[in-house]
Structures are given as C-alpha cells and as structure tokens.
Amino acid sequence: MFQHNNLRNRTAIRQLAAEIxxxxxxxxxxMEVCGGHTMAIHRFGLTALLPEWVELVSGPGCPVCVSGQxxxxxxxxxSRLPGVIIATYGDLIRVPASFSSLExxxxxxxxxxxxxxxxxxxxxxxxxxxxxIVFLGIGFETxxxxxxxxxxxxxxxxxxxxxxxxxxxxxxPALRALVDEELRIDGFIAPGHVSSITGTGIxxxxxxxxxxxxxxxxxxxxxxxxxxxxxxKMFESGPPAVENQYKRVVKNEGNRKALDLLDxxxxxxxxxxxxxxxxxLSGLQLQSTFQQHDARxxxxxxxxxxxxxxxxxxxxxxxxxxxxxxxxxxxxxxxxDNPVGACMVSGEGSCAxxxxxxxx
Amino acid sequence: xxxxxxxxxxxxFDNPVLARAADAASLELPDTRIxxxxxxxxxxxxxxxxxxIGKLAVCGTLNDLAVAGATPQYLSVSFILEEGMLISDLxxxxxxxxxxxNEAEVSVVAGDTKVVPKGKGDKVFITxxxxxxxxxxxxxxxxxxxxxxxxxxxxxxxxxxHGIAVLLQRESxxxxxxxxxxxxxxxxxxxxxxxxxxxxxxxxxxxxGGMATVLCELIEHRPFGIELNEERxxxxxxxxxxxxxxxxxxxxxxxxxKVVLVVPGDAASQVLEMMHRHPLGTTASIVGRITEEHPGxxxxxxxxxxxxxxxxxTGDQLPRIC
Amino acid sequence: xxxxxxxxVISIEGDLxxxxxxxxxxxxxxALLEEVVPGDYIILHAGFGIEKVDPAEAEETMRxxxxxxxxxxxxxxxxxxx
Numbered sequence: 021m022f023q024h025n026n027l028r029n030r031t032a033i034r035q036l037a038a039e040i041x042x043x044x045x046x047x048x049x050x051m052e053v054c055g056g057h058t059m060a061i062h063r064f065g066l067t068a069l070l071p072e073w074v075e076l077v078s079g080p081g082c083p084v085c086v087s088g089q090x091x092x093x094x095x096x097x098x099s100r101l102p103g104v105i106i107a108t109y110g111d112l113i114r115v116p117a118s119f120s121s122l123e124x125x126x127x128x129x130x131x132x133x134x135x136x137x138x139x140x141x142x143x144x145x146x147x148x149x150x151x152x153i154v155f156l157g158i159g160f161e162t163x164x165x166x167x168x169x170x171x172x173x174x175x176x177x178x179x180x181x182x183x184x185x186x187x188x189x190x191x192x193p194a195l196r197a198l199v200d201e202e203l204r205i206d207g208f209i210a211p212g213h214v215s216s217i218t219g220t221g222i223x224x225x226x227x228x229x230x231x232x233x234x235x236x237x238x239x240x241x242x243x244x245x246x247x248x249x250x251x252x253k254m255f256e257s258g259p260p261a262v263e264n265q266y267k268r269v270v271k272n273e274g275n276r277k278a279l280d281l282l283d284x285x286x287x288x289x290x291x292x293x294x295x296x297x298x299x300x301l302s303g304l305q306l307q308s309t310f311q312q313h314d315a316r317x318x319x320x321x322x323x324x325x326x327x328x329x330x331x332x333x334x335x336x337x338x339x340x341x342x343x344x345x346x347x348x349x350x351x352x353x354x355x356x357d358n359p360v361g362a363c364m365v366s367g368e369g370s371c372a373x374x375x376x377x378x379x380x
Numbered sequence: 381x382x383x384x385x386x387x388x389x390x391x392x393f394d395n396p397v398l399a400r401a402a403d404a405a406s407l408e409l410p411d412t413r414i415x416x417x418x419x420x421x422x423x424x425x426x427x428x429x430x431x432x433i434g435k436l437a438v439c440g441t442l443n444d445l446a447v448a449g450a451t452p453q454y455l456s457v458s459f460i461l462e463e464g465m466l467i468s469d470l471x472x473x474x475x476x477x478x479x480x481x482n483e484a485e486v487s488v489v490a491g492d493t494k495v496v497p498k499g500k501g502d503k504v505f506i507t508x509x510x511x512x513x514x515x516x517x518x519x520x521x522x523x524x525x526x527x528x529x530x531x532x533x534x535x536x537x538x539x540x541x542h543g544i545a546v547l548l549q550r551e552s553x554x555x556x557x558x559x560x561x562x563x564x565x566x567x568x569x570x571x572x573x574x575x576x577x578x579x580x581x582x583x584x585x586x587x588x589g590g591m592a593t594v595l596c597e598l599i600e601h602r603p604f605g606i607e608l609n610e611e612r613x614x615x616x617x618x619x620x621x622x623x624x625x626x627x628x629x630x631x632x633x634x635x636x637x638k639v640v641l642v643v644p645g646d647a648a649s650q651v652l653e654m655m656h657r658h659p660l661g662t663t664a665s666i667v668g669r670i671t672e673e674h675p676g677x678x679x680x681x682x683x684x685x686x687x688x689x690x691x692x693x694t695g696d697q698l699p700r701i702c
Numbered sequence: 703x704x705x706x707x708x709x710x711v712i713s714i715e716g717d718l719x720x721x722x723x724x725x726x727x728x729x730x731x732x733a734l735l736e737e738v739v740p741g742d743y744i745i746l747h748a749g750f751g752i753e754k755v756d757p758a759e760a761e762e763t764m765r766x767x768x769x770x771x772x773x774x775x776x777x778x779x780x781x782x783x784x
Contacts, residue, residue: 027763032770033684055702056705063629065686082702103773104721109748110627110698123695135747136553136626136699139731143552159701159748162706165734166750215751228743239706241684242767269706269745269758278734356694366702376691482776557726621724627705701705701748 027240028064029328036245037069037165044252049071049204051340053195054211055082055366060145062373064241074252078363080194080296080338081211083159084111085366088292091187092117093324098120098154098315099130105148106132107141109163115365116358118324132160138170145174145182150260154315157186159218164188165278168285171306173312185315188290192222193302198339199230205340207233207251212243213267219266219274222332227260238266285310294361296335334361337370343375351375384493388471392478393457393488405489406632407454413516417441419478426473426503428549430542430561433506434473436636438480439565440587441510446567447583447639449518449574454511455481458491460644462501473504484565486510517578524642526583529604531581531670532648534641536569536655537562539662540619541589543633553699555625557618569660573641576654582642585635589693591667592631594640595678596692608668608680608690626699631690633697642670684698706747708755711740721746 052058058078061067067076079084096117099106113123113134125134131151135141141155157167159255167184168308174182191214198205210223215236223234233254237247247265254260264270282304291303315321331349336342344350344363354360356372363371387640390398397405421437426566438455445452457477461470520526540559547553566585574580584594591608591613595606615630623630637660643651648666655661678690709721713753717733721744732738732751743760744751 027767028683029767029771030684032767035770059627062688063682065680065682065688066684068686069684084700084702109701111700111702113698114695134699136551136555140552140554162752163701163748165752166731166748169731169733169750185757213745213752216706242763246766260409268756268763269753271753271756275734277736278752281734313747369439372784376689555726616726620733621707621726624707625705625723625726 027242029242033069033241033245036242036249040074040245040252041071041250043249043256044071044074045256047075048206048252048255049075049077049340050114050207050209050248050251051077051079051205052209053079053081053191054209054214055084057209057211057237057244058082058366058369059148060239060241060244066180066241066244069245070248074248076248077205077340078294079198079340082366083163083371084115085363085369086189086293086296087112087115087187088173088294089116089156090292092121094185094316095122095156095323096120096125097324098319099125099132101152103150104131104152104154105144106156107135107138107144108132108153109158110134112153112156112158114359119313132217138166142170142173142179142182145179146177149181152181154181154183154185157184157188160191160211160214161190161282164286164302165217165275165281168281171285171310171313172194172281175310180312181345182313183313183318185321186286186303186304187291187300188286188304189293190288190304191218193299194293194296195223195226197296197299197302199226199232203339203341205232205253207235207260209244209251210234212236212238212270215266215274217272217275220262220270220272223262227262231260233260233263235263235265236270238269294334295340328353332361334363337363344371347371386389386469388474389491389493392474393491393654395489396488397487397489398491405454405456407489409453409511410513413514413519415445415512415514416509417444417448419444420505420507422502422505423546424502425546425550426469427524428561429545429559431563431636432473432476433504434477435480435563437506437508439563439636440482440488441508442484443566443585443639445447445510445512446565447585448514448522449511450512450514451571452484452486452510452512452567454489455486456509457488458492458507459494460501460505461493461495462503463495463498465503473572480565482681484567489582495666507594511516517636518574521580521583524598527581527602527604527642527670529670529672530645532645532666533595533606533608533668533670534648534651534655534664534666535586535591535614535644536566536639536641536661537637538614538619539586539635539638540623540630540633542617542636543590544619544622546634547699551699553626555622557622559616559622562635562637564660565662566639566660567638569658570639572654572658573651577643577647577651577655579647580641580643586638586640587636590630590632590634591638591640592629592678592690593692595690596597598642599676599678601676603675605671605674605676606668606678607671607673608678610680610682612665612667614665627701628697628699632693645669651675663678706745706752708743709746709751711738711742711744713740715737719744719751721751
C-alpha cells in the first residue's frame with residue numbers, strides 16, 4: 021500500500037533487524053502488553069525480520085480481552101432494560117458474555133450504538149432526553165480520561181440521562197501480578213499511549229525490583245524495532261532500566277492534566293480480569309460525588325455469577341507460562357468463532373494467532 | 381399499489397417486455413449457455429457518497445454476471461418497502477436504477493413490490509436477479525478451473541472506498557473525508573479485458589469481506605498458494621487514513637466496483653495496460669501471483685520486507701480503539 | 703487504547719480543535735491538553751487529543767531514520783513467510 025510516513029522506511033528497518041541479529045547472542049523473551057503492539061507486529065510482519073531466538077510474547081494489554089465475563093453480563097443486562105441506549109466502542113460488540121454478546125442483543129432488537137468517541141454518547145444523551153444512555157467505559161489510562169471528561173461534562177450540563185458503566189483498568193497492578201509469579205520474561209515493551217498519560221515512572225519497579233528492562237515504545241515499525249534493540253542491548257549487557265523510545269509523544273512525567281482529571285473523577289477499586297482473576301486496586305470506578313451518573317449504582321446492576329468454562333488457562337498463557345496448545349479447551353471448545361478466554365477473544369491474542377497458524 | 385407500479389416502476393423501467401405487464405416475462409434467448417444470478421441489498425444508509433441502494437442493486441447483479449464472463453441481458457427487481465418510506469426517496473432510487481440499467485443496456489423485465497409494516501423493514505430492501513449470455517470459452521472462469529502457479533493476480537483499482545464511504549455516512553463518528561463509493565458496472569471494463577485476453581483464468585468481484593476474502597476463498601483446498609505484494613496494493617490515502625484511525629484493514633473492506641482477476645503470467649502487463657486505458661481501471665495493479673509454495677495460504681510480503689499470513693476474518697470488521 | 707494517530711491542528715475553539723489526518727477532518731476534543739495552537743500535531747485517540755507531538759523529538763527520530771537509510775545492512779536476510 022502507499023507508504024505515508026518515513027517511520028516505515030524499509031532500509032532503516034532492515035538495518036535495525038541486522039543490528040539486533042548481531043547483538044543478540046542469547047535466547048530472549050520479550051513481552052508486549054498492548055493490543056496495539058500485538059497488532060503492529062503482525063500487520064507489518066515484524067516477526068519475520070527478527071532472529072528466531074528473539075521471541076515476542078503477548079501480554080494482557082488488550083482491554084477487550086481482559087474485560088471479565090461478569091462485566092459483559094452486566095452490559096447485556098443493561099441493554100435489555102427498556103429505554104436504554106448502549107453506546108460502546110466497536111471492540112466490545114463481539115466479546116462473549118455468559119449467554120450472549122452485544123452483537124447478538126442488537127440483532128434481537130437491543131439499542132446498541134457503536135461510537136468512535138464518548139462525546140458521541142454525550143450527544144446521544146442530549147438528543148434523546150426520554151432515554152438513558154449508558155456508555156461502556158473500557159480501556160486503560162489512555163481512554164479513562166475521556167470517560168472522566170464525559171462525566172464532568174454530564175455534571176456541568178445536567179445530563180441526568182448519561183451514565184458510565186466502567187470497566188476501566190490501570191496498568192501497574194496488572195504488571196505486578198504478572199511478575200509476582202515465576203515468569204520467564206526477559207524484558208517488557210511498554211504501551212506508548214498509556215504511558216503518554218501515566219508517564220514512565222510506573223514501570224520503574226520492573227528493573228528495580230525484578231531486574232527486567234522496559235522500553236516505552238511507539239507503534240510504528242521503526243519504533244518497535246528500536247525498542248526491541250534497546251531491550252536486547254539491556255538483556256545482553258545491562259543494566260536493566262526504563263527507557264523511553266517514544267519521546268516524541270511520551271513525557272516522563274506524563275499528562276498532568278489528564279491524571280488530575282482521573283483523580284478528580286475516579287477511584288481505584290478491586291477488579292476482575294479475564295484470565296488473571298481479581299487484582300486489587302486495578303480498576304477505576306466513579307467516586308461517590310458522581311454516583312448519579314454511575315450505571316452500576318443507578319440501575320442497581322446485579323452481581324453476576326461468572327460462568328467461565330472450567331479448564332481455561334488464559335491466565336497462564338497471558339503470563340507467558342503456557343502455550344495455547346497446552347490448553348484443554350483450545351480448538352475444541354474455544355475457537356475464534358466461539359471464544360472463551362481473553363487470548364482467543366481478540367483476533368490478535370496468542371490463542372487466536374496460534375489457531376490460525378496450526379489450522380492447516 | 382397499482383398507481384405506484386404504473387407511475388413509478390413502469391415509467392422508469394420502460395421497455396417492451398415490461399410494458400406487456402404479463403405475470404412472467406417472455407424472453408428470446410440464443411441457443412447458448414445462460415448465466416443466472418440473484419442478490420439482495422439491504423445497505424444502510426440508502427444514500428451514500430457515490431451511490432445509493434438502487435445503483436448498488438443493479439451494479440451488484442451486473443457484476444456477478446460480468447465476472448462469470450457473461451454478457452448481462454435482463455434483470456428482475458423486487459422491492460420490500462417499509463411502510464412510511466418517502467415516495468420521493470423511492471423515486472430517487474428507482475430513477476438511479478433505471479439510469480444505471482439504461483447505461484448498461486440491460487432491461488428490467490420483471491418485478492415485484494411488497495409493503496411491510498413500520499419497524500418490520502428498514503426503509504427498502506431490494507432483490508435483483510440477472511440473466512446473461514455466457515460464451516462457452518469463458519465457462520471455466522467462474523470457478524478458476526485453469527489457475528496454475530505463475531499466474532498473476534490483478535485488481536482494477538483502489539480498495540476499501542465503498543465500505544469506508546458507507547461506514548462514515550452511517551455512523552455518528554463525525555469524521556469527514558472526501559471518500560466516495562466505487563459502485564460501478566464492471567462489464568465494460570471486463571469486456572475489454574476478455575477481448576484482449578480470452579485466457580483469463582478467474583474473476584470475482586471483491587464485495588463484502590474485501591479482496592482478502594476473495595483470495596482466501598479462491599485457494600481453499602487448492603494445490604497452490606498466493607503471494608501478495610503489499611507495495612502493489614492500491615489504496616486511496618484518505619481511505620488508508622480512515623482505516624488507520626478506526627483500526628480497520630482495507631484488504632477486508634467492501635468494494636462495489638472492483639474485480640480481482642487471475643491471468644496467465646505472461647499476459648499480466650498487457651492486461652494491466654488495457655485496464656489503465658479504461659476509466660474503471662486507471663489505478664489497476666498487479667498485486668501478486670499464484671505460487672506452488674504454501675498451498676492453501678495467502679502470504680503477503682509487507683512494505684518492510686516482512687511477511688504476513690492473510691486469513692479469513694471472523695465476522696465483519698468493526699472500528700476499534702485497541 | 704493504542705490506536706492513536708497524529709493529527710494536525712488547523713484551528714481551535716474552546717475545547718474543540720479542527721484537526722486533519724491527511725484529508726480527513728475531525729473536531730477533536732483537546733480538554734486534556736494545555737495550550738494547543740494551530741500548527742501543533744496531537745495524538746488523536748477515540749476523539750480526544752491525548753498528547754502533543756514534540757517536534758524536536760520527532761525530528762530526532764527522523765534524523766535517525768535518515769542516517770540508517772544511507773547505510774546498507776550487513777546481512778541481507780531473505781523473507782521467511784511465517
């Protein structure tokens with residue numbers, strides 16, 4: 021396709037690939053924790069450019085994948101209430117809940133609208149005073165500030181019919197949960213856009229407490245190759261540290277205005293991650309000041325019983341401990357058409373990819 | 381209803397066969413193979429940049445005939461109207477269909493209309509069926525019976541225009557882009573190609589699921605593979621940018637005026653030149669080739685020299701944030 | 703969450719900035735950013751500007767690419783389909 025920026029410069033990328041091949045002497049496993057990075061690797065075919073002993077592993081960075089079944093069941097329950105319009109990012113439409121999905125509900129007559137921005141949901145609330153608009157807030161620190169802005173606006177404009185159903189999560193507790201076990205990961209590619217909000221300090225515990233290097237990476241092939249090179253260098257000759265490859269967007273101190281807004285609107289809560297279970301203080305829920313816009317409270321969303329089939333080992337796959345083929349559900353119960361766990365739900369999750377590669 | 385048929389449909393689709401107003405059209409067809417196809421059209425919104433559901437319904441069926449190697453002759457059209465649909469909208473659609481059919485020199489010889497209660501339809505659904513004359517020499521084309529390694533794969537122009545144009549029109553995203561549907565009757569272009577290169581191995585129009593789906597379907601269970609060259613795949617920069625923004629892949633986005641062709645390797649540059657001379661083929665490109673390697677798989681060489689396995693997508697693409 | 707693309711600011715009115723991504727125009731919300739002016743580039747994600755692009759750092763990355771572009775890699779690897 022027509023190239024439209026220099027960050028996809030073929031010669032430069034190959035130059036970096038050659039350098040990685042020269043410098044990397046020992047087998048190394050690098051984890052990226054962001055769906056965007058997983059996508060970039062596959063879209064640009066980067067795996068073919070790296071030596072076989074440099075392995076890239078997909079971690080739990082896709083907010084869709086890790087949204088628990090309980091949350092999805094709550095979304096379905098809300099969509100069935102009369103007078104409710106669900107506004108959601110497209111990512112969530114096909115994610116399986118216990119018995120249904122938003123896509124299935126829509127074909128049954130549920131009023132479910134895909135939006136590109138939460139601001140469209142605010143407009144829906146203004147334009148439909150007789151309806152309740154429930155926005156499904158998923159995503160990490162990149163998307164949470166947008167939801168926070170929307171809540172603040174709803175308060176300001178007295179949009180009593182706008183609600184947030186939050187499944188927002190924060191990165192650091194999940195990263196801790198990953199490394200707190202025996203973990204065969206030698207370095208981390210950190211998510212560039214999450215980091216543009218949070219700053220790079222949140223990753224410091226990885227080199228300081230666990231001796232693992234971290235590079236905050238952009239999403240272009242150039243960014244990713246530079247980041248892999250940086251991690252390989254750290255792994256080969258140390259010392260492990262946090263490097264910022266995405267300096268053109270990420271300030272080490274993050275986006276103060278966005279962080280302040282998060283503090284103003286949200287508070288940390290224990291949250292359920294698909295495949296990783298309950299992680300303390302890893303989620304974001306609205307503070308009580310904003311409870312009139314909290315869908316969970318206003319509609320009294322019941323606590324759902326999670327019915328994830330037994331045998332799902334997504335947690336171990338997400339941590340890089342097991343491979344998809346080792347999961348008893350892989351291919352017979354859990355397929356891209358009927359995904360069970362996080363790793364199969366996203367088209368670019370470890371299991372979805374393994375399924376493709378072993379299909380023939 | 382009679383008024384609608386008389387004043388709208390008969391007026392715009394005027395031709396001797398239809399004017400007889402019999403229960404069935406009586407057609408004289410030469411003693412040769414007939415190609416026959418049918419398709420239903422339910423696109424939302426019904427009007428979009430570059431076209432409308434009517435033009436789509438006519439072109440869609442004409443294209444199904446054309447890519448089989450057939451010369452389209454007759455169409456039937458059936459409407460399911462939702463109660464309350466504006467007559468002015470319907471007239472606009474019918475006029476568009478008549479214009480498209482007239483330009484294509486095909487007649488609408490049979491039709492039907494039903495009205496369903498409000499809420500049981502979506503303004504208008506259209507089903508078209510088409511009959512075409514299929515010369516014997518072109519009959520292997522539809523199945524691609526003669527495809528072999530060394531053959532070249534071409535497409536007549538930029539990918540993803542229709543799907544993105546419709547998506548941006550339908551959804552509330554408020555992205556404004558100068559993107560038009562490529563909805564068009566491909567028969568004139570295909571006729572030129574077949575005249576100059578009767579040994580065309582295979583043709584299919586790349587509609588829902590995009591070019592990627594056509595190619596995956598083509599090589600399923602076949603003893604050959606496909607090698608695609610990303611650099612050679614034509615995409616409008618506005619479409620590429622919209623896809624980037626929404627997290628979609630132009631390879632899988634719907635088209636309504638694009639044909640994927642497989643031709644003998646040594647005929648490729650000649651066919652390309654032919655297409656470039658035609659208004660529907662100015663951005664045509666040789667995008668890949670049939671190979672003995674990796675049978676059953678489509679492998680794309682990326683712009684960077686990496687490689688990517690192009691497989692089926694599960695379900696429709698959706699805009700995403702992740 | 704990750705899908706952020708650079709967009710050029712054309713004009714500002716309060717919290718909204720008219721931006722262009724190639725030929726695409728959009729009204730981005732820039733409430734999360736300080737002092738955005740026409741000519742700035744922002745990263746657009748889900749309708750919001752989440753950060754500005756630092757032109758000096760961007761230039762530095764481009765400079766790195768230009769340097770590498772002039773050198774030929776030592777070992778030309780064949781393309782291995784995965």
